[in-house]
Amino acid sequence: MLSLETFELTKAFGGNLVLDKTTVSFQHGKVNALIGPNGSGKTTFFNCVTGLIRPDSGRISYAGADITRRSPHAIARAGLGRTFQLCRVFPRMTALDNVLAATRPRGANLLRGARGRAEIDRARGWLTKLGIEHLMQTEARNLSWGQQKLLELAGVLMSEPETVLLDEPAGGVNPALLDRIGGLVRDLNAEGRTFVIVEHNMDLVMSISDHIVVFDRGRPIAEGPPSLIRTDERVLGAYLGA
């Protein structure tokens, strides 16, 4: 079963063609990685898939449904969660509220208290898993960059997405915490969650990915398991180097 697919997805900014009829698919239940040089269109691809940018043409399909024209919140509710390259948290809210804000109440539940015992326990669970539970009452703006990245991830996981898009999760995170993120991704994947990860840290990518797609100039130039990508001539030429 394919979880996320795009068909001839195209996006240009002025005369700069960032996504060039990109047709690609990511495997359900796997840890997928999307790698490529800076400016190869990886983040624009994420932005199109999550509805923050409207593609010029092409189609995006998730779990068999066309999500090309859906709003970002509808895409999130369909099961796609994401983090950002330059991590985005709610700066004037506490770490706890950052995570609680990811719950999705409907109808009369909207007027219930935001800090119910069950929600707090669940939020605390994610913060603990990411090693920042002790910062629960600290405003997000007062956290370090690495901690903000962890907090952002905790918020996304709180929203219980079926598929998680991580945009450079290793950026600015210390090596010890990076291993924790890697381990968490594998644990969550073992529970059935799909991941698509944009990352430049090749140690992390090669150690946790099942399937890698390589972008160059807005197009996939190679895809396959890490062992194959490591030795692919086109990938070596465009990105990894000899």
Add this chain to the structure above:
Amino acid sequence: MPSVSERSTKIAATVALTAFAAVALAFPELAPNPYILSVGIVVLNYAVLSTSWNFVGGFTGYISLGHGALAGLGAYGTGLLITKGGLPSFVALGVGAVLVAVVAIPIGYAALRVRGASFVIVSIALVLVTLLVFQSWASFTGGSRGLNVPRPFPGMLRPEHHRVFFYLFLALLALAALVWWLIDRSRFGLGLKAIREDEDKAETLGTPTFAYKLVVFVVSAFFTGLAGGLYALWFGDLDPIFQFSILTGSYMVLMALLGGVRNLFGPLVGALIVGSALEYFKVEFGNTPLHLVATGVLLALVVLFMPDGVLPALGALLRRLSPTTDTSIREVTAAELAATGGDRQHAESRNL
């Protein structure tokens, strides 16, 4: 468990609220003359308007300068429903506010699609358009001649009239504050605050931001309409140039900013300061524009020295005076992580 500084902040807030409630309830008896009592009503009216504005400005961060138009619509709606529709005064007040809320749906639907400076400009346009309509449609609204709104208690002497309306405005302020508080602690409120912090991020977490903004804009319009309508019943004489004034919306913003937009009582504190100052300058300096100059200076001082407002500044001061707690945001080291089981995850991730 709340920290020492949180407890002291809560105690200070409770004491301040109790003191305000006691003074407010006794104010009509304490006021030396009807003029001072009328100043109290004007300040309360500002407090209701500013609290109503704060449903949008405080929760979502959208700065509307157009709320003066919503107050004007509430005032004229109430006045016209009484004079043209023959409705009893307080029925007209309720119906007028509901109509303002209904009108706010298409207004919000269009205006809330843009953000930042664009939203501010759209909100200013709303004031100008409504001013033109109500001025030029003289056959219906009275135009520049104004609209006389019959008093709800015709036989009542002026001091007693002021006293009744003081308590009515106080009750309306309590109601608006109660609804603001309920939203503040709710999941809906948390979603609104997420919009204020980062709207795109809130969207990607699954918050239907546009629907949230529209709902809170309509709630805000309802209370603003009620405040405008109650003012019409109290003052009794409406003129488009004053009812649809950009200044009204600007005062609401200034008061909320001054007190603190993230605080339930921020707009009230702002209204007490700005409302009193405006009346003082008007009395002392007559028809000069000095009250406007003073307003501008006040706004500049707030932005420069208390960008979060008076209440957050006082809260920060209290926290500084309280004993510090031993907290740190230092990140964990590899050794600490290993001690908490991170080594296991590390090994697992490497072995994959």
